[in-house]
Amino acid sequence: MTARVGVVTFPGSLDDGDAARAVRIAGAEPVRLWHGDPELHGVDAVVLPGGFSYGDYLRCGAIARFAPVMETIVDAAAGGLPVLGICNGFQILCEAHLLPGALTRNQHLHFRNRDQILRIESTGTAWTNTFQPGQEVLIPVKNGEGCYVADAATLDALEAEGRVVARYVGGNPNGSQRDIAAITNPAGNVVGIMPHPEHAVEALTGPSLDGLGFFTSVLKHLVGAPA
Amino acid sequence: MPRVVVDVMLKPEILDPQGQAVANALPRLGVNDVASVRIGRRIEIEFTGEPDLDRAREIADKLLANPVIEDFTVRLVEADERAEARS
Numbered sequence: 001m002t003a004r005v006g007v008v009t010f011p012g013s014l015d016d017g018d019a020a021r022a023v024r025i026a027g028a029e030p031v032r033l034w035h036g037d038p039e040l041h042g043v044d045a046v047v048l049p050g051g052f053s054y055g056d057y058l059r060c061g062a063i064a065r066f067a068p069v070m071e072t073i074v075d076a077a078a079g080g081l082p083v084l085g086i087c088n089g090f091q092i093l094c095e096a097h098l099l100p101g102a103l104t105r106n107q108h109l110h111f112r113n114r115d116q117i118l119r120i121e122s123t124g125t126a127w128t129n130t131f132q133p134g135q136e137v138l139i140p141v142k143n144g145e146g147c148y149v150a151d152a153a154t155l156d157a158l159e160a161e162g163r164v165v166a167r168y169v170g171g172n173p174n175g176s177q178r179d180i181a182a183i184t185n186p187a188g189n190v191v192g193i194m195p196h197p198e199h200a201v202e203a204l205t206g207p208s209l210d211g212l213g214f215f216t217s218v219l220k221h222l223v224g225a226p227a
Numbered sequence: 228m229p230r231v232v233v234d235v236m237l238k239p240e241i242l243d244p245q246g247q248a249v250a251n252a253l254p255r256l257g258v259n260d261v262a263s264v265r266i267g268r269r270i271e272i273e274f275t276g277e278p279d280l281d282r283a284r285e286i287a288d289k290l291l292a293n294p295v296i297e298d299f300t301v302r303l304v305e306a307d308e309r310a311e312a313r314s
Binding site (some may be wrong): 102 | 241242289291296
């Protein structure tokens with residue numbers, strides 16, 4: 001049976017369309033979810049897309065965290081539902097305390113939009129199991145508030161537990177501590193990533209097809225997961 | 228009616244690039260004796276009934292501030308002080 005992957009649209013989401021498209025190209029059925037609807041409509045995984053939910057008011061992701069759909073997602077994530085937060089989605093996952101740390105204004109204050117090399121550090125997550133450890137991938141990064149920060153103890157724990165999922169290679173675009181581009185929760189089902197894998201799934205529009213691996217990974221994970 | 232004022236500031240160890248950008252612009256105003264600028268956020272809360280500092284603290288902790296990167300203070304402000312602060 002085709003896996004159903006939900007893509008949430010918040011007011012101000014930008015990349016929900018591309019995320020749904022990436023899900024479809026990976027071979028799953030995208031299911032559009034609405035921020036105001038707490039129902040997940042039986043999806044097997046969820047993507048929180050990039051954008052500027054609620055206009056980035058207060059802090060990026062701070063208001064989205066309280067959306068009705070997020071309360072359901074937080075509970076479902078605790079039960080093992082795979083959740084991928086991309087860019088603004090990563091910010092929302094941190095604000096919802098599904099992931100530690102926070103994303104702050106880029107150190108140099110500039111919005112960065114470029115193709116970025118990442119090194120996949122952890123292939124044990126629901127979203128990176130089709131990559132090779134240490135594999136370098138090329139994926140667009142585009143953010144103004146992508147500087148990952150956490151206290152030293154949290155960073156050390158992330159490193160020790162293999163929860164740094166990807167790091168920036170060839171230049172850190174936003175000042176993120178320890179070049180962190182993506183992290184995961186202890187169970188490996190929740191991943192937050194600042195760059196945009198959904199923009200690297202087709203030769204016509206992306207710098208590579210490397211982003212597809214995140215979406216095929218979750219399908220592989222779902223096939224292997226107990227029903 | 229008094230209001231509750233919540234001041235949210237980035238923790239001292241968190242880099243404040245906005246504050247740095249402002250500090251770097253000051254010499255262009257001819258100001259050369261400022262060592263550092265930190266930018267925060269002031270939020271005024273008006274309750275429907277009596278101001279409730281504990282409730283305001285809860286609001287600040289859960290929504291207005293992100294305790295990972297920010298500290299906050301909560302205080303009551305009388306109407307005249309507000310007018311003064313705005314003048």
